[in-house]
Amino acid sequence: MKEEIPPSEREATSLRLSRRNFIKGVIGGGVAASSAHYLFRASSLLGESSAPGDRLLTLNVNGQLRRADVMKQETLAWTLRYKLGLTGTKLGCDRAECGACTVLIDDVPHYSCSVLTHTVRNKKVVTIEGLANPDGTLHPVQQGVIDEQGFQCAFCMSGFILSAVGYLKTHPNPTRAELAHGLSGNLCRCQDYDKILTAMMRGAENLRKVSRA
Amino acid sequence: MAVIRDIMPAFQLLQPGTVADAQKLLAQHDADAWIMAGGMDSFDWLKDRIKRPKVLVDLSGIEELRGIRATADGVEIGAMTRLSEVVGHPLIKEKYGLLAQAAELVASPQIRNQGTLGGNVSQDARCWYYRAGWPCYRAGGNICYADTPVGRNREHAILHAERCVAVNPSDTAPALIALDAKFVVQTPKGRQVMDAEHYFVGPEIDITRMNILRPGFLLMAIQIPSTWAGAQFYFEKMRDRNVWDFPLLNVASAMKLSRSNIQDIRIAVNAAAARPLRLKAVEDAVRGRECSPATGEAAGKLAVQGAVPLQFNAYKIPLMRNLVKRAIGGVQEAAWAS
Numbered sequence: 001m002k003e004e005i006p007p008s009e010r011e012a013t014s015l016r017l018s019r020r021n022f023i024k025g026v027i028g029g030g031v032a033a034s035s036a037h038y039l040f041r042a043s044s045l046l047g048e049s050s051a052p053g054d055r056l057l058t059l060n061v062n063g064q065l066r067r068a069d070v071m072k073q074e075t076l077a078w079t080l081r082y083k084l085g086l087t088g089t090k091l092g093c094d095r096a097e098c099g100a101c102t103v104l105i106d107d108v109p110h111y112s113c114s115v116l117t118h119t120v121r122n123k124k125v126v127t128i129e130g131l132a133n134p135d136g137t138l139h140p141v142q143q144g145v146i147d148e149q150g151f152q153c154a155f156c157m158s159g160f161i162l163s164a165v166g167y168l169k170t171h172p173n174p175t176r177a178e179l180a181h182g183l184s185g186n187l188c189r190c191q192d193y194d195k196i197l198t199a200m201m202r203g204a205e206n207l208r209k210v211s212r213a
Numbered sequence: 214m215a216v217i218r219d220i221m222p223a224f225q226l227l228q229p230g231t232v233a234d235a236q237k238l239l240a241q242h243d244a245d246a247w248i249m250a251g252g253m254d255s256f257d258w259l260k261d262r263i264k265r266p267k268v269l270v271d272l273s274g275i276e277e278l279r280g281i282r283a284t285a286d287g288v289e290i291g292a293m294t295r296l297s298e299v300v301g302h303p304l305i306k307e308k309y310g311l312l313a314q315a316a317e318l319v320a321s322p323q324i325r326n327q328g329t330l331g332g333n334v335s336q337d338a339r340c341w342y343y344r345a346g347w348p349c350y351r352a353g354g355n356i357c358y359a360d361t362p363v364g365r366n367r368e369h370a371i372l373h374a375e376r377c378v379a380v381n382p383s384d385t386a387p388a389l390i391a392l393d394a395k396f397v398v399q400t401p402k403g404r405q406v407m408d409a410e411h412y413f414v415g416p417e418i419d420i421t422r423m424n425i426l427r428p429g430f431l432l433m434a435i436q437i438p439s440t441w442a443g444a445q446f447y448f449e450k451m452r453d454r455n456v457w458d459f460p461l462l463n464v465a466s467a468m469k470l471s472r473s474n475i476q477d478i479r480i481a482v483n484a485a486a487a488r489p490l491r492l493k494a495v496e497d498a499v500r501g502r503e504c505s506p507a508t509g510e511a512a513g514k515l516a517v518q519g520a521v522p523l524q525f526n527a528y529k530i531p532l533m534r535n536l537v538k539r540a541i542g543g544v545q546e547a548a549w550a551s
């Protein structure tokens with residue numbers, strides 16, 4: 001389902017407003033007296049599901065607005081993989097200890113296994129599926145991987161690429177050591193670090209060429 | 214321990230936009246509420262089903278808790294400021310580099326992008342047994358599983374252990390103590406400002422908590438006075454891997470020299486005890502003395518007085534002695550004389 005971006009902003013604003021109403025409702029009378037779709041009873045207990053509308057979110061993922069029914073306790077990795085079908089994001093440890101699940105949230109690398117989906121309502125999420133141009137041209141960092149054949153099994157690859165893309169946004173011209181530090185939150189169980197780093201350095205170079213052009 | 218790769222048990226998620234709203238929600242839900250900042254300490258508890266809060270109060274939408282501001286006398290850092298913002302902030306780097314160094318060594322880039330300064334100083338112990346849900350002292354029981362002849366206690370305390378031998382694992386806490394930071398805490402009864410070292414508590418005061426926070430309390434901000442701005446700083450952290458791993462021990466010091474003499478100093482270590490330790494005896498002993506390897510060596514010896522090793526952590530005693538020595542006397546190649 002594709003929409004234009006502007007409605008997202010309207011949507012986001014209305015969500016913010018209804019959220020504020022909701023909190024007021026909770027504080028005021030113990031019951032959220034709002035007609036917005038965020039309505040749910042303040043007394044809703046553990047395990048008891050709240051009003052269905054309360055879980056419906058519109059997320060900005062890879063520049064598209066995607067609607068999903070998301071539980072409060074659901075992580076972003078879970079939503080991306082199992083609700084939105086974006087299985088390029090991998091789950092390794094589910095404990096913020098491997099980096100396989102790395103995605104960009106407002107351009108900054110995060111472990112999506114350790115982010116609640118409901119906290120990214122008004123943010124922009126980018127996954128590996130969102131890097132290439134719609135015409136199929138790969139992102140310069142992806143191209144770097146092809147150029148250098150940087151991975152073995154590549155389970156860790158999407159996480160590494162998103163870490164690199166995020167890091168390069170703020171450090172476009174890193175030394176090899178600096179880039180290694182920038183990518184240090186990602187593990188590779190095939191231990192292919194040297195080639196991965198070479199590929200990412202090539203990606204950085206490709207990116208500089210593209211942005212100069 | 215089995216790693217459960219399922220969805221966390223359900224909770225209510227409340228996302229207040231102001232401190233006032235947060236306080237009301239916390240008052241309303243009292244002990245049922247769990248405060249979530251970046252969540253990097255919280256999620257393990259929730260995913261492992263060790264802690265089962267009914268309500269999560271997410272502070273990430275509260276603007277007033279974020280940001281780094283210059284004040285008349287130093288700098289104020291909102292509790293919700295991300296560690297990577299602390300690391301990259303020009304004022305922190307230029308004048309309070311000790312904190313930037315410490316924050317930079319926390320965990321991994323992604324964790325620093327999400328973990329907050331307030332969460333880092335408020336995080337819970339990482340003792341294996343406690344985190345795995347064993348009913349130990351810290352969890353309200355009446356045994357310590359780590360303090361037994363076969364307990365896995367390589368990471369545990371060498372100082373001030375009392376029944377519980379877990380340590381405080383924060384890297385930024387000792388840096389903040391060395392910088393003489395003040396913690397601003399909102400309690401249901403009003404605002405309190407306290408010295409960094411008084412924010413933390415050991416098992417002799419409360420065995421189930423690492424700090425003074427109780428239900429309804431909010432850490433608002435951390436203020437660093439200009440007293441130590443631009444002083445001579447030293448931070449060193451020992452860990453097994455250079456990423457992710459918590460400190461086996463760390464040291465943070467701020468020193469003012471007049472010629473080659475130590476005019477004044479503050480020094481603290483963490484991961485040695487259940488709370489970060491300010492080494493006051495060391496400060497008093499070296500003040501006025503020459504800043505030299507010999508002074509460092511004497512300081513190191515003094516620092517570990519009274520240390521008691523467990524089965525697998527005796528290495529921490531020479532480690533702490535050496536880190537204190539290096540912080541004061543500089544990094545030397547030579548090994549210990551004795």
Ligand SMILES: Cc1cc2nc3c(=O)[nH]c(=O)nc-3n(C[C@H](O)[C@H](O)[C@H](O)COP(=O)(O)OP(=O)(O)OC[C@H]3O[C@@H](n4cnc5c(N)ncnc54)[C@H](O)[C@@H]3O)c2cc1C
Pocket residue numbers: 095096097247248249250251252253254255256272292293296318319320321324327328329330331332333334335336337382383384385426430431432433457458459460
């Ligand atoms: C794999 C891994 C490795 C790590 N390695 C290190 C390391 O090497 N060094 C290190 O220092 N840390 C390390 N950490 C800990 C991490 O840095 C901290 O967990 C993180 O900084 C906590 O911040 P947070 O905002 O994510 O905390 P949260 O999980 O949101 O909060 C932590 C605790 O503090 C409470 N809290 C948070 N903010 C407030 C507030 N404003 N008022 C009242 N209560 C509050 C919460 O209720 C919770 O109990 C590691 C964590 C992980 C997962």
Ligand code: FES
Pocket residue numbers: 090091092093094095096097098099100101102111112113114
């Ligand atoms: S799956 Fe998220 S860091 Fe490993």
Ligand code: FES
Pocket residue numbers: 151152153154155156157187188189190191192
């Ligand atoms: S290439 Fe196999 S995990 Fe990295």
